[in-house]
Amino acid sequence: MLKGGNSHERPVSLESAEGVSRALNDAGYNVKEYDIVEPLITQKMLENVDLVFPVLHGGFGENGKLQEALESMNINFVGSDSKASGIIIDKIKTKKIFVENQIPTARYAILKDGDKTFPSELKLPVVVKAPNEGSTFGISIVKEMSQWETALQNGSGDVSGLILVEEFIEGYELTVGILDGKVLPIVHIIPPCDFYDFDAKYTHQNGETVYNCPPEPEIIPEAAQKEIQTFALRAYKATGARDMARVDVLLCKNTMQPYFLELNSIPGFTSSSLLPKAANAAGIPYIQLCGTLAQLAARR
Template identity: 35%
Template sequence: MTLKNKKIGVLMGGFSSEREISLRSGKNVTAILEKAGYDVVSIDVKENFIEELKNNKIEIAFNVLHGFFGEDGRVQSILEHMNILYTGSGVESSSIGMNKILSKQIAALYGVNTASFQLIEKKEDYKKVQFDLPWIVKPVAEGSSIHVEIIKDKNKIPDFPYSEKQFFVEKYIKGTEVTVGVLDDGKEFLVLPVLQLIPKNEFYDFEAKYTKGMTDFILPAQIDSKIYQQVQNEALKAHQALGCSGATRSDFIIDGEKTYFLEINTNPGMTDTSDIPAEAKSYGMSELELCERILASALKKKK
């Protein structure tokens, strides 16, 4: 089925703290598809975006929203209600994938190893943590390393908005950081080359992710071949365990011969500095082919 005769809306922006990154992703995807002759329009998702979908007669939504609303099942539910096909994971998979604790628990059931972790609902909960320092605290449902901090001293607990959102603390493992993309166009799974990340900062934080020159990328990762295959296998396991589609990116820490699954991103960035486009390029795939594989995942939802 050709998609060049379909009206495609690139959903970007949104309401989360990752809005600016999503806008960058959306502009990049729109430019790639336009150049290839697709009938595509950018839609900055704000309060009136449903009217924009209707007015533009969108048939397929290319979703590059990140975080709240765009990556957690909400916009997916709206699109299904409007009978608009969309790229990426479905309602349930998106909701689970956005929740780092739930996705870790499900991945673990499929044999994917993960570091010890514990829910933090208020600052006092740090006193109940059952594993040794250092720790790393993260929001349960937010990406781009926003509100992420390493804790080395129990007397220096960050003043995060605990009453507004859920956090969890995880055993901090100082090791080799890698990330692995999986593409699923509805016909086949393709595990991309493993990308090794060497951030200039202490860990792969927001600045390191989105500022050129703040992270050294080694692609493919210079790690033991057995471990390389293992993280690829575990990235695919996590993708399948959560029932994802389109593109996902799973992050791991390697410590010696052990690998630890950190999280899965069910709608990874598509900017010019994002990991998935870099991995696809290393595989020998053009930006257009990457976008077309993701676009094809929308047909998986065709009724």
């Protein structure tokens, strides 16, 4: 199992890896763990290894480089291949695939780092994002022009040299887990603040986040839930995702129109993370979930 990494999401990876390691050991697997501090995989790490379970969030672990290295060594591994990983980590590439496949997504504009011009095709409020970051790093909501330059600075420095600007959607925050091409129950995320930021996910200084899985049908009708699951599976297939993914969605409160935001090819994997929550709601406990993913990789 590969864990850690050198991205902003290293602490999340270490926490996820602790849970996955325990689950795989309990399921009877012999687990060797490596903390990947540098973006490098060696043959020595892979001696007597049947498969690799990457639990690396962001950066080298999720951008396709790790997957490319493992493919070159003919090592089976859990998760999407190098091509799909390189697409999914990039919010701009993913948005373009959504548009090409008639998957509803928020209107957006792309800026180059250093460009401070507000996009003429959008109006306030907007969301500014670093295209290749995860765990809401580099994301800001801009409600007034006085916040614009600070948001651009927060979203700058991405490896792409670009900044993604999206229209702000007032809606329910949802996520859809997919396991081996099968859609799991939707998780409705109710954060204590404006949006599901790093604090709402991990530190809870502003209060606890509530998770409803599946959502209450009085709030999100079953017909809307089924439509969202159908589009989520289309997004999974269109991006070439494999084994698992988590698809993030906003559902407009007024119109019940879903807007698809992004996918995660290696989502958070503590026993209380979103994909494991959804799997558990589908009758797949955490140990079985981790074992299933290992088996999928082993059978390739």
